[in-house]
Amino acid sequence: MIGSIPAIHLWERLTGELAMQMQFMEALTRSLANDYRSRGGEIFCSRGCSGCCNLVVNCTLTEAVAIAAVLDEGQAGEVDGYVERLRGVMQGVSDLKEYLSLHRRSTNGCPLLQGDGACGIYALRPLSCRALLSTRESSWCAADFAALSQEEKRAFVESLDREAVAFPMHYLAASRDAGTGLENRLTMVMAATFGFSIYGNMPLMVHLVRRHELPRVVVEGRGAVERLLASLGLDNPLLLQLEGG
Template identity: 40%
Template sequence: MWTALIEHAQQKHRFLDQLCTLCSGEFVGKGGTIHCKRGCSGCCSLNVRCTLTEAVALAPHLNDNQIEAIHLHAEKLKQIDRDNNDLKNFLKASREQVGPCPLLDADGACSVYAYRPLACRALLSTMDPHYCTLDFSTLSSEEKQAFMAQLDQESVNFPTHYLAMPQQIAQAAEMECLEKMKQAFGVTVTGNLPYLLDLELTLKVSEKLAENRRIQELTGNTKSESFLIGVDIP
């Protein structure tokens, strides 16, 4: 089952990559600039959510150092999750207390770039990477207005500075991947990328789901509204 799910997700990855190339070209062609480049890593400080299928596909490609980094990162995330009942506070604490994606290399580049999930592939910044790490809650109303005035509202996912089309296509692709998972296992699972990787590496959730084990039993998550994982049982 997982082989087919992973192959389907990889097809979506390839399609999105092609779309991103087209969207970037069109935006640059009308005078815009895509600021993403190797090592900028601003968006890697965001809370990356993905499908369990994508995490299962990525896990076999991790080396020992990456696995250790994933475990340490996930433990910190779980503590932040336990301590926060508000999503905004959770996201702020994740950035400030846990830090960026544990899969960044020493140069700030993604060490698993070929296997990154749809959510990562879809982020194309139309403004300087400084804005990808900026806490907009700290800005004055005048500064926020000045930022929004610079945005090409026809192209971006307003009020963010990321191109809209790749994100829209990525969301649709995620829904298709989740539908495939529901057909296979009767459940859909999304969540924080490092957390899902930790679950797969430590608990082998892919194998357990194939054995018809309930995801709640596997995670041991007793918090009713975890910000780290989302489980939908139709």
């Protein structure tokens, strides 16, 4: 209980807020994509183009709680396997670039990606996934820029529509910014409810919700969450960021 409200109702309130934001984001991204196309641009995102699913996927804890509730055991097992790979490669890593590089090489990407290239939780995919509207073919979403020649990098950067994209990335800036704004709002609502917020690696948080009762531990306070993460060897601030409390 926090005050006189049982924890389950607090989480229901947060996931209710999330459902409204998902609807808003769905309508907004459709409208932004249509607007870009009407100005002669092209959006390449479609079912099965899973390039961006190789990146680190971050979200708010509220989104992870909603995702964890709909997974079947097969999906939960994929998430567990991902977390084991992640734990294995992250020992002693404290540099963001190294994290991103190790993640790309060693985790096989998002564990919720299906064999046919479709998202296994499409209706509940995080805001950070919804926010990426690609103005380039999906191969560019999966490209390892560190492996490209200077010439190839320059050609790519010069081909971008600087007025529309979140330069030097090739994703529409307006949808990226809208996603970030909605994530910030969810983070603030969590902080106002529990005194602190958690943001970070989506599959890791889903695992913690399903296997380690993270929503209940949150009610006990930030210290209890920190102790849980330390006991699991997952207290790396590159993976999860705790703010406030």
